[in-house]
Amino acid sequence: MRMSQPGPPGQANAAPWRRWLFPAAIAAFFVTLLVLPGGAPRGTPLSYTQFVADVGAGTVSAVTIGPAGQVTGSLASGQPFTTTIPVALGGSGLAGDLAAHHVQVTATAAATSSPLLSVLAGLLPLLLIGGLIYFGIRGARRQSGGLGGLASLTKAKARVIDAVRPATRFADVAGYGAVKTEISEVVDYLRDPGRYHRAGARGPRGVLMAGPPGTGKTLLARAVAGEARVPFFSVSGSGFVEMFVGLGAARVRDLFEQARARGPAIVFIDEIDALGARRDHGGGWGGSDEREQTLNQLLAEMDGFEDSAGVVVLAATNRPDALDPALRRPGRFDREVTVPLPDRAERAAILAAHARGKDLGPGTDLDQVAAATPGFSGADLAGLVNEAAVTAVRAGRTTLTAADFAAARDRVLLGTRRPSPLAPAELATVAAHEAGHALVATLSPHADPVSRVTVLGAGHALGLTETLPPGDRRLYGERYLADTLAVRLGGRAAERLICGEASTGAADDLASATALATQMVREFGLSQAVGPVSYSTPPASHPALPGPRSYSEYTQQLVDQEVAALLTQAETRARHLLTTHRHALNQLTTALLEHETITGDQVRAIAQASSSVPVLAGTPISRPASTLASLPAGAPTSRSLP
Numbered sequence: 001m002r003m004s005q006p007g008p009p010g011q012a013n014a015a016p017w018r019r020w021l022f023p024a025a026i027a028a029f030f031v032t033l034l035v036l037p038g039g040a041p042r043g044t045p046l047s048y049t050q051f052v053a054d055v056g057a058g059t060v061s062a063v064t065i066g067p068a069g070q071v072t073g074s075l076a077s078g079q080p081f082t083t084t085i086p087v088a089l090g091g092s093g094l095a096g097d098l099a100a101h102h103v104q105v106t107a108t109a110a111a112t113s114s115p116l117l118s119v120l121a122g123l124l125p126l127l128l129i130g131g132l133i134y135f136g137i138r139g140a141r142r143q144s145g146g147l148g149g150l151a152s153l154t155k156a157k158a159r160v161i162d163a164v165r166p167a168t169r170f171a172d173v174a175g176y177g178a179v180k181t182e183i184s185e186v187v188d189y190l191r192d193p194g195r196y197h198r199a200g201a202r203g204p205r206g207v208l209m210a211g212p213p214g215t216g217k218t219l220l221a222r223a224v225a226g227e228a229r230v231p232f233f234s235v236s237g238s239g240f241v242e243m244f245v246g247l248g249a250a251r252v253r254d255l256f257e258q259a260r261a262r263g264p265a266i267v268f269i270d271e272i273d274a275l276g277a278r279r280d281h282g283g284g285w286g287g288s289d290e291r292e293q294t295l296n297q298l299l300a301e302m303d304g305f306e307d308s309a310g311v312v313v314l315a316a317t318n319r320p321d322a323l324d325p326a327l328r329r330p331g332r333f334d335r336e337v338t339v340p341l342p343d344r345a346e347r348a349a350i351l352a353a354h355a356r357g358k359d360l361g362p363g364t365d366l367d368q369v370a371a372a373t374p375g376f377s378g379a380d381l382a383g384l385v386n387e388a389a390v391t392a393v394r395a396g397r398t399t400l401t402a403a404d405f406a407a408a409r410d411r412v413l414l415g416t417r418r419p420s421p422l423a424p425a426e427l428a429t430v431a432a433h434e435a436g437h438a439l440v441a442t443l444s445p446h447a448d449p450v451s452r453v454t455v456l457g458a459g460h461a462l463g464l465t466e467t468l469p470p471g472d473r474r475l476y477g478e479r480y481l482a483d484t485l486a487v488r489l490g491g492r493a494a495e496r497l498i499c500g501e502a503s504t505g506a507a508d509d510l511a512s513a514t515a516l517a518t519q520m521v522r523e524f525g526l527s528q529a530v531g532p533v534s535y536s537t538p539p540a541s542h543p544a545l546p547g548p549r550s551y552s553e554y555t556q557q558l559v560d561q562e563v564a565a566l567l568t569q570a571e572t573r574a575r576h577l578l579t580t581h582r583h584a585l586n587q588l589t590t591a592l593l594e595h596e597t598i599t600g601d602q603v604r605a606i607a608q609a610s611s612s613v614p615v616l617a618g619t620p621i622s623r624p625a626s627t628l629a630s631l632p633a634g635a636p637t638s639r640s641l642p
Helices: 016-035 048-057 094-100 115-143 149-153 177-191 193-198 217-228 247-261 287-303 344-354 366-371 378-394 402-413 424-443 478-488 490-498 504-522 553-580 582-595 600-609
Strands: 060-065 070-075 080-084 104-107 159-161 206-210 232-236 265-270 311-317 335-338 450-454 464-467 597-599
Touching (some): 048 060, 048 080, 094 104, 177 193, 177 217, 177 311, 217 232, 217 265, 232 247, 247 265, 247 311, 344 366, 424 450, 424 464, 424 478, 424 504, 424 600, 450 600, 478 553, 490 553, 490 582, 504 553, 553 582, 582 597, 582 600
Parallel strands (some): 206 311, 206 335, 265 311
Antiparallel strands (some): 070 080
């Protein structure tokens, strides 16, 4: 038997029908306004001419005439009718005709409206507005616990996870051993703050986690709360900044009041750069006054921590350089933990974590998949595993194979693969282009080894030469950069040799090679003419505008000359290698036209058969960390434009 739930203490349960009283009263009021003056006249409408003719013919038996000339009546046949006497005619002669034909005439007096009805009609808009305000305030009170609608605006929009509920632990976060070790100090402090107090030490008040998107900063924060078994307050930085000045500061106060009341606790602010951007920049939605007040309140709250409060602030951002310096000083954020992109071993662990519970084929090696995904974040790897599962489902299987992971990787990097829309002559040009990339990469001792070459289009690329480094790299030497330039221009050189002319398919190659050569001259000091000087461009003040230049026009001309010289040398070297191994270039082009896709081992076998010099598979060379964005390891070296 189901029992009705009692209402709050001191309140009677409201009957369901009571909520309909006000709408029913409004509806009844409208019906009364329509009914009281009388309903609309009923009958067949007649023109005044027809009415006069019917009176003259003696077919009208009775009429009722109103004060404004409205006429209702009935014909001799009993059919009702309505008409109107024109006011301009004054009805002259009509009365005599009606009397002559013995028509019964009835007159009606003018209707007078009730004073009460007039007053109610005037009060109707006020009643409607008052009813809407009443129901709006009552609904806001219910949602805010009886504090009123405006009080709910100052409440922090935080999701609270109680101490008994967190299930995430450090063991659930694959890889990142160094990050876990550094951030575990927060766990030790929250578990036993007295140990720090006895030694005269103060525990960390704030930990800032910075790193690229998708590296698991939020997951690490949840793992800290799970290990410490304390309440976890999670809120986004954009949830504080509002259009109205003062609301963000009020929400910050409310958030920290809740955390202190339930301390020890963890306050996690995701995307804190939306809240703590530099105050000298200003601008943005909501105005700089609101953002500055909110940031000032956050600074004051973090300064007001007591050691006994046991509140630690964890924050995550992708742009630590955009934060206000006052927020990053010791005493507020005592620790800055960098969460980088995972290395090969960590990628393998992350893949194994996401592949848990899935049926992997016998030939599926997650370590090989990890080696083929340098530069992938944890979120990218999760999407890769899911895409591989979707690929298996499309094939009608529940087992994930190595081919599924390869297809998923191509889909993530390049887009959906499609049949080649090229004409035979264009396909031959693409095959020569990709063969040039592959052969130059194979013959260059310091370049990344070739993994696969294909002329099957994917995304906007009509062909692909894939190179993979033998291991994760952090530094790149000058010889590696020179070989990379030659590889990127090898497709254009092969087109000139085989087809007799270059095509627009080398547009992406030229753009990437020019960007790399510019970095070599302007940032890495690898030009004898410019010298060991860095002319890095400061960031632009607006995304649509170029950044300011910190060097002279003469230096720019010198940089342009050196970039052109590097690119010319790289293309000359690529053409020399391809000319020397022309037979291997022709064989690779023919193999691509026949098989569409060939492996790196097949490329090296063809190059070895036509050369007396041993072909190297590539040597591990490192590169500066600043070139990671411009030199993604394992990225396609050729993308033919449609």
